Amino acid sequence: MFDTILVPIDDSPGSQRAFEAAATLARQYGSTLHVLAVVDEHGPSDGDWDYDGDSPAATFVDEQTDVVDTDGIDVTPAVREGVVHEEILDYADENGVDLVVMGTHGRTGVRRYLLGSVTEKVVRLSDVPVLSVKADADPGAVAFEDILLPTDGSSGAEAAIEPTAALAGETDATVHVLSAVDTRSLGIDVGSSVIIDELESIAEDAVATTSERLYEAGVGAVKTAVAHGIPYQVILQAIDDNDVDLVVIGTHGRTGIDRYLLGSVTEKLVRTAPVPVLTVRSSDAGDGA
Structure with a gap:
């Protein structure tokens, strides 16, 4: 059912919990996992956070993929720049995503991509299911008993x-x-x-x-x-x-x-x-x- 899963990430605890949950589901369903970071075009300017090439934003995605256990999972990393929730929704539509997994209680500012408010916007507007995961969720794999x-x-x-x-x-x-x-x-x-x-x-x-x-x-x-x-x-x-x-x-x-x-x-x-x-x-x- 969930052939393609998208997890938008930032550097908040909720984002990492969401990534862990997404990886667990991807492994269970044999899904392709898309890992997306969006540089907020309306956020504080920081020349180090360009979105193309081998920028720190792209490096951040790679680092997070190393932190979370993705062994055996087909992972597609991506970085975009724009209005965060719009980029997430557009990416999901363009890539035939079946499920979006997002953290809540994200923070604002440089290198933080507003995932608290963004999650609510994606929940309201997404045409595909959205799994919201709390920042204080227990680390590690999720289990739905x-x-x-x-x-x-x-x-x-x-x-x-x-x-x-x-x-x-x-x-x-x-x-x-x-x-x-x-x-x-x-x-x-x-x-x-x-x-x-x-x-x-x-x-x-x-x-x-x-x-x-x-x-x-x-x-x-x-x-x-x-x-x-x-x-x-x-x-x-x-x-x-x-x-x-x-x-x-x-x-x-x-x-x-x-x-x-x-x-x-x-x-x-x-x-x-x-x-x-x-x-x-x-x-x-x-x-x-």
Whole structure:
């Protein structure tokens, strides 16, 4: 499924953790791994960081490739200059990338390529799945033994089922399917209980449908839950309760200004989840998850 993986790098801890995760996945799937550094055209000028030839930027990519275990992996190094998130997205499109792996909490300044904010922009705009890896993740190879798959039954959520099944099939992971019933907008009135029952029924149907599709895709272990609360907080609690290693969450396809708005469940998870988050965009346009 992930034949070509792209990992943009800088010199932040999150970048190295992302590189390690990308290398692990590339080895598991026999993927080609593209390692990309982007010199920010709007960053502080530094003549030593030209992007062509045997510049320090190119040397940096080579050094990072030596630091991370890439034995047995087909690695393609690359250096570009421009607006960082645009260069990453363009590179992914031009090279038929199936997965982008990025670190979070990047830093700004010379020799640091803004991967904190850039990651969020790539998550919003990428047409291919993006795996966000925290800077404080444990060093070394990643392991996905328990995967959390939140769902609300939408086409956006459904987009995450196939990659979840592929990852679980590769690692024999248990998939925890979760739907959150968000009742914050309901007042206390005669009809509230009826509305809550309807929301619970929708959540239960979403969980049941997702579980069935996972089993059909060959996933052997699936656990389900429906919980009440603010969705991203419910997801964070489920991560803790189930020792989850990875969250896979679908997002609706968005166009125009909607693609730049913050505050969605997905973006809150990318910022706050203690484990890697794999975001998968639906091809259908609609509101963000």
